[in-house]
Amino acid sequence: MRIAFFVNSIEGETEYYTTTAFALAAMARGHDICYLTPGDFVLRPDDSLMIRTTTLKNGRPKKADTFISALQGEQSKIQTIAIGEIDVLFLRNDPSEDADERPWAAHAGAIFGRLAAERGVLTVNDPDGLARAQNKLYFQGFPEAVRPTTLISKSIEEIRAFVDEQKQGAILKPLQGSGGKNVFKIASSKESNLNQIFEAVSGEGYLIAQAYLPEAMAGDTRLFLMNGRPLQRDGVYAAFRRVPAKGDVRSNVHAAGIAAAAEITPKMLAVAEMVRPKLVEDGMFLVGLDIVGDKILEINVFTPGGLPNIAELHGVDLALDVIIALEQKVEMRKNYAGRISNRVLATL
Template identity: 30%
Template sequence: MPAIGIVMDPIAEIAYKKDSSLAMLWAASARGWDLWYMEPSDLHVANGVAMASMRPLRVFEDPNHYYELDETQVKELSSLDVVLMRKDPPFNNEYIYATYILEMAERLGTLIVNRCQSLRDCNEKMFATQFPQCCPELLVSADNARLKEFHKTHGDVIFKPLDGMGGSAIFRVKEDDPNVNVILETLTKFGTQTIMAQRYLPQIVDGDKRILMIKGQPVPYCLARIPSSGETRGNLAAGGSGRAQPLSDRDRWIAEQVGPTLVEKGLLFVGLDVIGDYLTEINVTSPTCIREINAAYDCDVAGQLMDVIAQEKGWS
C-alpha cells in the first residue's frame, strides 16, 4: 500500500472549511493510501539517517470529527513513498532545516512535494521576477534613495517585504505621501533589508487571483480574492473575500510562460498570484484555495494533484 506523509502545522488547529492540506489528505485517503502525520519538530537526523516521529492518520469529511491519530512511531523518512511539505511560512531557518532533512529522504527516492531545493531557491516574490514579461514594473532593493526614485517615477506603488505572507506589512504609497520615508526606513531597516517595490495595479479592486498549477498546468478556475472596503490587499488573511471564476486568456498565457520552469524545478503544486494582467508572486510553500474552487465548480483539484503524484511514482 502506498504510504504518503504530510508535514504540516498542527492539524487540530486548521480551518476545517477551507484547509487545502485537508483536501489533499481526503484525496489520498480515497485512493486507499496510508497516511502519516508529522509536524516540523518531528523531523530529525540520527547517525546520518533522516528520521521522523510520525503518527498514522485517518481523515473524515466531518467537521466535528475530521481526523484520528494513532500512536507515534519513529521511522525512516525514506520509508514513505511521498511527503507533502505543507508547513506554512514564515520561511525561516527552521523551515530550511526541515528541507535539509526531507532532502535526505528525497535522495533515497521519496517524492517530496515540492522539491526541497526549489523550496529553498524560489522565494515567492523574487521567483516571479524570472518572468519579467508577466510582471508589472518593479524594483528589488534595500537602497532607500533608489526606492524613493521608483516611487517618484510611478507615483502610486506598493512596498512589501520579501518574506511576508498573508498580506502582512504591505504598504500602498501614493504620490506625495508624507510617510514614504518612514515606511521605507521601517521596511528596509534603514537600508539593511531588501524589499520589493511594484507599480500599484488598480485592477486589485477586481481581485488578487490565485491560479493553481499542477505539474505546470493551470486548474481551469481561479479564486479572485477581493479586498474589503478601504483595503488594497485581497489576501483572505487580510479580510478579503473569495470569488471563484474561470481563467482569462491572459491568465492562461501567464501560466504558459511559467509552467515549464515549474516542471523543470520539480514544483508540482504551485499558486500564481495575478492582479489584472500581471503576475505578482509565485507561491511554492503551501498554496491554498483548493476548497473554494472545488466548492464553486464541483471539481477535484486535490484529486488531480494525487493523480499526478501517482504518475510520478509509476502507480498509474
C-alpha cells in the first residue's frame, strides 16, 4: 500500500507531529509513503490527475528525528506520479496556517482531494466533509447539548451584550483559526482593552464568543475518534489532557500547554456518542474532540494532533491502529470495486 500525506509544507513538518507518527507506523508495516503539499497537484489536458511527491531515496527510518531529517534533506527526492499510483490520500494540512499568506493553498487539499476520490483513491477525511468544515461554523451543526453558549458576529455591540449575559465571562476567538492564536478571555464588556481585543481578532474575519467554562482552568481533554468512535486499544484511549500554562486560558500545546494523562469519564463518552452520527455522515475518519466537562470546545477535523504525546504518556502507539484501519478500508474498496462511496468508506 502507498499512502500520500498531504501537509502544508515539507519544511514545516517536525518529529513530534502526528503525521510523522503515521508515516513511521506505515513504514513499519511495510508500506510506501510519500508527502505532497498544496502546490503539488497537476490536472493535465487529458483529465489525468498527477501529484508531485516527496519520498525518501532509500531506507525506512524507525526514529522520528531521523525520518524528518531525511525527508527535508538530500535523502529525499521529488517524483511526479499519477494519482492512481497511491492507495490512500491522507489530508493532514491546517487550512488556517495558509489563510493569510497563501489563501489559494488553504483548501487545495479538499478541492483536489475530491478529484482523487472520484478517481478511486481512498481520501480521508472525506473532502466533501472537509469542505463543509472550513471554519468553526461547522461546530454549530452538532447538537446544542454539547456546545457552549455561542455567538458568531462581527459586531462589537452584539459581543458586548453577549459578554454581559455570561456570568463567568466569555472567550473570544476568530472563526477561522487554530493553535490558540488570538484567543482571549473577557470577564466583562467594560474591560478597557475590549476594543483592542476586538480589533485584533475581528481583523481575521468573524468572531466566536463562547460562554467561559470555569472547568477549562484545569485544561481540556483531547479525545480522538476514529470511524466515529473513541480510538482505543486494550483500555488505553487515544486521549490526553491539555493543561494551560500558568496565567493562560489556552490549553493548546502549541501555546505552551502541557500534555498530561487524561481520565476518560462516562460523561465524555456520552458526548462523543452524541456527535458520532454527523461525523460518520460527513465521512470524518479521524477527528479530535476538545472536551471540558460535558461540553466540546472544538471539533478538529483537519489535522488533529497529539498521538505522540499519548504514546509517551502510556507507551501505546495508536498511530499503528490508524494505519491498520486504512489497510482494511483499502481492502474493502478493492472487494467492492468502487461500489461504496468514498464518504461511506471513510468511516466504515
